[in-house]
Amino acid sequence: MEILNISAKNMIKKSVKRTAGKKLPLVEDFFSIQGEGLHTGKASYFVRLGGCDIGCSWCDSPDTWDPEKFPLTNTDDIVDRIINSGSDSVVITGGEPLMWNLDYLCSQLTKKKILAYLETSGVHPLTGKWYWICLSPKRNREPVSEICKLADELKVVIQKKIDFDWAEKMRRQVNENCRLFLQPEWNNFENIIPEVVDYVKNNKVWRISLQAHKYMNIP
Secondary structure, eight states, X not given: OOOOOHHHHHHHHHHHHHTTTSEEEEEXXXXXXXXXXXXXXXXXXXXXXXXXXXXXXXXXXXXXXXXXXXXXXXXXXXXXXXXXXXXXXEEXXXXXGGGSXXXXXXXHHHHTTOEEEEEEOOOXXXXXXXXXXXXXXXXXXXXXHHHHHXXXXXXXXXXXXXXXXXXXXXXXXXXXXXXXXXXXXXXXXXXXXXXXXXXXXXXXXXXXXXXXXXXTTOO
C-alpha cells in the first residue's frame, strides 16, 4: 500500500498551514474508553486525524494514511463536539497527528478546560500544549529528541523479539519520569505475549499494555 502521495500530502499540509490549524483532516471523532497504556479504562473523547508517513506493516488503521481521503474540518466544530460530549479529556491520535499544526486545537481545548492527550510516533516537531504525551515510536523511523524528553509515557509495540532492543533504545532517550509500557502486537498476540510476560518479569521497569478496547469490542 502506498503510504502517501507526496503531492497530495503537500497540498493538504499547505491548506492546514494556511488556516493556521483551524481546519484539520478528520477521520473520525467519538466518545469512548481509553484502551491502552497508563490511562486504560478512562472515559475520553477521541479525535483521529488523517495522514501518516511511517506505514507500519501491522498498523490497525492503514486507511488513515492518506489525508486526501478525509475532509478538512473546522477545528472549532470538533471542539464543540468534544464539549457537548461531556468529556473532560480528549485523545488526539491518527494516523500521525503531528503532521499537522495542533497549536490552535490545543489553545481552544485549554480555554474550555479540556485535558489534551497526544498519541504520536514522535517523528515530527511538536505543536500544541499537552496535558499528556504518549510516545509510541516505530523502528523504521526514529522520533525527534524533543518529544522523547517531554514524553509522559513510552509505549512500544512488540511484534518480534528484535522489538525489545528497540524498546530499550527508546527507554534510554526518554526522561526518568516517563512511564514505560510494552504492548504486544494484536495480530501476533498469541505468539508474542509469552515473550512479553517473561521480559517484563526480568525487566521490572516495564509494564504491559493490552489493547483492552479490542476485548470490549468498542472503538
